[in-house]
Amino acid sequence: MKKTKEKILDTAHQLFNEYGVADVSLRKIAATMNISHGNLIYHFKTKNDILEQLHERILIAALEENKRFKIEENPIIGLWQTAFSGFRILYDYRFFMIDLNYIMRENPALHERFKGLETVRAEMYQEAIDRAIQKGLMRQPEYSNEYIQLIERVRIFSDFWISSSAIYYSENKNKTIEHHASLFQSMFFPYLTIEGKKALNNK
Amino acid sequence: MKKTKEKILDTAHQLFNEYGVADVSLRKIAATMNISHGNLIYHFKTKNDILEQLHERILIAALEENKRFKIEENPIIGLWQTAFSGFRILYDYRFFMIDLNYIMRENPALHERFKGLETVRAEMYQEAIDRAIQKGLMRQPEYSNEYIQLIERVRIFSDFWISSSAIYYSENKNKTIEHHASLFQSMFFPYLTIEGKKALNNK
DNA sequence: AAAAAATTAGTACATTTGGTCTAAATTTAA
DNA sequence: TTAAATTTAGACCAAATGTACTAATTTTTT
Numbered sequence: 001m002k003k004t005k006e007k008i009l010d011t012a013h014q015l016f017n018e019y020g021v022a023d024v025s026l027r028k029i030a031a032t033m034n035i036s037h038g039n040l041i042y043h044f045k046t047k048n049d050i051l052e053q054l055h056e057r058i059l060i061a062a063l064e065e066n067k068r069f070k071i072e073e074n075p076i077i078g079l080w081q082t083a084f085s086g087f088r089i090l091y092d093y094r095f096f097m098i099d100l101n102y103i104m105r106e107n108p109a110l111h112e113r114f115k116g117l118e119t120v121r122a123e124m125y126q127e128a129i130d131r132a133i134q135k136g137l138m139r140q141p142e143y144s145n146e147y148i149q150l151i152e153r154v155r156i157f158s159d160f161w162i163s164s165s166a167i168y169y170s171e172n173k174n175k176t177i178e179h180h181a182s183l184f185q186s187m188f189f190p191y192l193t194i195e196g197k198k199a200l201n202n203k
Numbered sequence: 204m205k206k207t208k209e210k211i212l213d214t215a216h217q218l219f220n221e222y223g224v225a226d227v228s229l230r231k232i233a234a235t236m237n238i239s240h241g242n243l244i245y246h247f248k249t250k251n252d253i254l255e256q257l258h259e260r261i262l263i264a265a266l267e268e269n270k271r272f273k274i275e276e277n278p279i280i281g282l283w284q285t286a287f288s289g290f291r292i293l294y295d296y297r298f299f300m301i302d303l304n305y306i307m308r309e310n311p312a313l314h315e316r317f318k319g320l321e322t323v324r325a326e327m328y329q330e331a332i333d334r335a336i337q338k339g340l341m342r343q344p345e346y347s348n349e350y351i352q353l354i355e356r357v358r359i360f361s362d363f364w365i366s367s368s369a370i371y372y373s374e375n376k377n378k379t380i381e382h383h384a385s386l387f388q389s390m391f392f393p394y395l396t397i398e399g400k401k402a403l404n405n406k
Numbered sequence: 407a408a409a410a411a412a413t414t415a416g417t418a419c420a421t422t423t424g425g426t427c428t429a430a431a432t433t434t435a436a
Numbered sequence: 437t438t439a440a441a442t443t444t445a446g447a448c449c450a451a452a453t454g455t456a457c458t459a460a461t462t463t464t465t466t
Contacts, residue, residue, distance in 0.1 A: 004443080004444090020304070020308055021310075022225040022305060025422075025423060026423080026424075027422075027423065027424085028434075033445075035445085036444060036445040036446065037424095037445085037446085038426090038427090038445060038446065038447090039443070039444045039445065041424085042442090042443065042444075043443090045424095045425090046424085047424095071435095097325055098304045099301065099304065099305070100221070100366070100370065101301045101366050101369055101370065102223065102225060102302070102305065104370055105226075111370070114239060114370070115370070115371065118371070128432095132408085141391075143272060146389070146392075147447070149385070149389040150389070151221075152386060153360065153386055153390065154388070155355075155359060155367075156359075156363060156364060156367045156386075157356065157359060157360070159363070159366075159367060159370075160359060160362070160363035160366060160367065161359060163303070163304055163362075163363060163366070164358075164359045164362060164363065166304055166305065166307075167303065167307055167314070167317070167318070167362075168318065168321070183352055183355060183356055183359075184353070184358070186349070186352040186353070187356065188423090189345075189349075189391060190393035197290055206452085207413080209416090228452075228453060229451095229453080229454075230452075230453065232455085238414075238415085239414060239415040239416065240415045240416085240454095241414070241415060241416065241417090241456095241457090242413070242415065242460095244454085244455080244456090245412090245413065245414075246413090248455090249454085354428085
């Protein structure tokens with residue numbers, strides 16, 4: 001009977017998105033779902049425990065969403081697909097990215113975990129770009145760390161486009177995601193070869 | 204006799220950088236500087252009042268720093284100079300960028316002000332790029348909104364490189380700033396013409 | 407020097423929060 | 437059906453916070 005546990009996570013998720021992590025207390029969560037404070041504490045001792053569980057949910061959701069795509073022979077398109085599916089998930093859990101620094105500060109374990117995952121992601125990007133160069137879809141680098149810089153800029157964009165949109169836009173979900181997906185693509189555009197661009201237009 | 208007022212701002216500034224805005228209370232500020240709580244309240248009713256004053260300080264410091272540079276004939280270099288001088292100031296007030304979303308959420312007036320300033324900045328960037336194209340330093344856009352997208356990506360980078368560095372780096376100030384200044388430049392690199400690149404190397 | 411204004415310390419109060427504990431109620435297992 | 441385990445409600449406490457207020461002290465003005 002883990003219904004309550006799940007409902008706590010659902011409620012916390014919703015309140016975090018609405019008010020920000022810092023402004024939501026365990027008591028507020030309990031009050032919102034009409035259970036006693038003691039009951040909530042029985043399931044989750046601290047807010048950090050809830051955040052860790054929600055982070056697990058994010059990872060699982062992202063993994064699930066990613067499975068829906070078949071393997072792409074064009075590494076750039078494959079990379080975009082992975083990124084976009086992540087975009088949708090993260091938007092649903094946008095409190096996590098908006099309050100990223102706050103969460104990392106309060107929860108060192110999550111901080112380390114998050115950094116580790118980003119390392120994996122960077123390696124994946126590096127491999128995709130290498131393959132794209134081999135296939136003649138992206139040009140050779142003009143200086144040694146050109147693509148390392150691109151990857152880091154892509155990481156920063158991926159980590160903070162939601163924060164940015166929270167400040168500058170208040171549009172609906174789909175518009176916001178599409179807009180930033182387009183921005184994401186535009187980061188790669190100048191590095192594509194003629195063939196690389198052609199391959200995208202045929203899609 | 205505004206010594207106390209100034210000292211409150213100094214202390215708040217330092218504590219915000221160290222612990223984050225959400226975790227610093229008015230009482231903590233007063234305790235840190237050994238004045239009574241009532242005294243602090245006399246000068247600043249709320250934390251938002253302090254934040255607004257600190258934001259003023261940021262703007263003034265950025266303006267001052269910017270004056271130190273003479274006008275550049277190369278619009279790209281001019282743009283970089285402005286950006287880098289802003290980088291240094293913002294790093295000193297990094298709490299503001301790290302807790303940007305939190306601050307904007309709690310303080311709608313500051314939120315509007317911040318958005319307004321970003322609009323001005325975007326226009327400045329657009330003008331610099333136009334001039335760079337006219338001078339043959341940057342290439343023509345390959346599609347209609349290519350440079351609008353670049354500018355938005357630059358904005359996101361400028362707003363959040365400090366947040367990113369807080370998560371991924373714990374190095375010293377100068378190294379961090381130099382690293383991200385280099386990343387900033389690399390955003391423009393693929394759009395420069397041969398002449399544009401030459402003009403930079405001669406610097 | 408005296409009066410007025412500004413600054414400062416200190417007290418008191420209501421709220422919120424995290425944390426602990428107990429007893430009742432409910433569910434599960436024997 | 438009864439016993440054991442789990443879940444839930446509710447009370448209690450201590451710490452922190454914002455807010456309001458008063459009185460003392462210091463500074464400035466006249």
